[in-house]
Amino acid sequence: MILQHIEIENFRNHKSTSFDCSSGVNLFYGDNGEGKTNILESISYFCLTRSFYALSDSIVAKADENGFTATGCLKSDCGVQYEVQIKYNRDINQKIITVNKSKVDKASALIGWFPAVILSQEQGAITYGSPGDRRKFVDFVLSQSSRKYLDNLIEYRKILKQRNRILADIQTGRIRNKEEVEVWNESLIKTGTSIINKRKEFTKNFQKLVIEAYSQISGNSELPKILYSPSFNCSEENEDNTEDFFKKALENQSLTEQKIGFTMVGPHRDDFLLQINEMEAKNFASQGQHKTLLVALKMAEFFYLKNACNETPLLLLDDVLSELDEKRCNKLIKSAVCKGQVFITSTDKHALNGLSPDVIANVRKYLIKRGRIERVEEEAKIN
Template sequence: MYLKTVQLRSFRNYREQRVNFDSQKTIIVGNNAQGKSNLLEAVELLATLKSHRVSRDRDLVLEGAASGQILAALERAYGQAELALILRISGRRTVILNQEPLRRQMDFLGVLNAVQFSSLDLDLVRGAPDARRSWIDTLLIQLEPIYAHILSQYYQVLKQRNALLKKFRQREEDNLNPEIIVEQLPSDISQLKLWDVQLAEAGSRVTRRRARVLERLTPLAQQWHSNISGKTEVLEIKYIPNVSWTEDDPLEVKQAFLEKIEKRRMAEQQLGTTVVGPHRDDIEFIINHTPAKYYGSQGQQRTLVLALKLAELQLIEEVVGEPPLLLLDDVLAELDPNRQNQLLEAIQDRFQTLITTTHLHSFDSGWLKSSQILSVEAGEIRDF
């Protein structure tokens, strides 16, 4: 796939900007806080409908504007596609494909595929579990767009169930106050049981898909990791589901959920929140039988994340049948010369690549000659 143009209107610090991509590799150079990362973020939003930097659409819209737009023209093996995403400070979005507004955002996903690698990803190893969950969920959404709907369903059930558990906890606190008489409501218990079943059904769909994609990704990451480390390190990736199961069978996994929910019922009612489910999953990275989170050096951690990103590219290409875009946001400065060379050699002309940097000395003359180079200053993009 090849991204031909991107047009930004009132997006981040861009008032009106059109970029034509005329090379397989584009280097975007400029000082910090000029808008380099914002351009890559726009492409990321078209691919995943998510930003890894902010969670509110109002933070993506130019200050003083009510809405912002991202428009793009894409060339794929099966033909051309035009994408448009309208973001509003109210939070209501509109997605448009080939000039037709879509009723379901899910139908927008999978048209443009991209892998983002930013300096923030280097915290993937040491960071909190939610960073690793977000990473694997973002990959899954690109491989299987229906997963966005599955994940949304799960969190809707989780929200409703938590509200009911919070109500139970408040009732327990009121029971401790002799001035307040609280009636037992069997209907609430019945309602919780219904939410238990829905949580188990939705949660089993999430955890089974996470396990499957990690099973496919792991050997690819291990091969890349071995190459980059010069075959001196062995990588293991372990999925640590909150609900343990052994056989990828919907009924068995659902039953495992229900059994754990029953075991933790008293704890959940006392805490007023759900403690069972994939919102508490984690992924562990192990290098030479040692958890990378606690003992890996900075170099080892960077090698690991680089291997994961290259594996993501390879897996998406295998599944969708076309190489995805690669978005490299200021990461070359974080990598030593050996890892820089491994990354640049892996890219070559295989993936359309957008790279942001504050300087050009990380690139050899061959790369510079074969790349389109753009400069960014105060939300204005020009030829370098």
């Protein structure tokens, strides 16, 4: 898909910014703190209905205003035109989402229509960080590609919260009836099993894409792997047994759970192991291997979403060009520019100069200053 036009009002430090986008590469450059990332953040509202990093909408609204509006005009791969608008009112903490002027009831209903792949510095945590960072990555990809997965995830979190609250009360002695926990087991197992089975299927399919992307960047001498590591033993191949294994694991942990006051097993405790040549990346990979793996994961994400959503995702690169080298950047951007669009921020106006001309076409450069677009330059070719 192509994002053709953006209008933001009272969005972070942007009072009123509106512009047409290039269908190829869009580079926002300027000094630190001028409002470049804020533009990418507004794009994440069109695609995900929320910020890709802020925890609440209220901090996104301009400091002295009581809300923001973000409007994007998008054209899908098959040529359908959409106007997506997010209107947030801080006074009553209300967010209204409309598509072609019709109100969307639930934010989750929009997710997956306009997929996006985001690479920012924080995402280094996928290969370096904790299991939670990797779960977040997988949940992010799967939520965009499957409405059912997202619904299950939302439901599972609600159930888990209730169950943990009771366990905490048992731990402190406020509740004595242990059966109150068990009331939640059935729904925890049901939604949890759907999540686990989807993660099993995902890892198998995603693995192929990661291998392909990794070999494109660094040849065939290294073999990357993504392995699903659920919080309890269950066969990777067989989906039918997950429910039974989950049930057993809960039974086994029951006393410990009451002692420590939270749910010990389930998808909220899963991990996804990332390996290079059978060695765990987190502990053994070099800095270069980490970067290659991260870019390969992002390329895999791009192709996975393109296929699952039937729509070419947008690629958003926030201040990462200087981190990755030209070869990795070329490969990553090339994934997106065939039918899609790239949005890049950098402090360097010439950040794209080292990239190969066939990868970088239709470049539009925007100088961002104090929450405004100061200048726009069109460059058919770099250099």
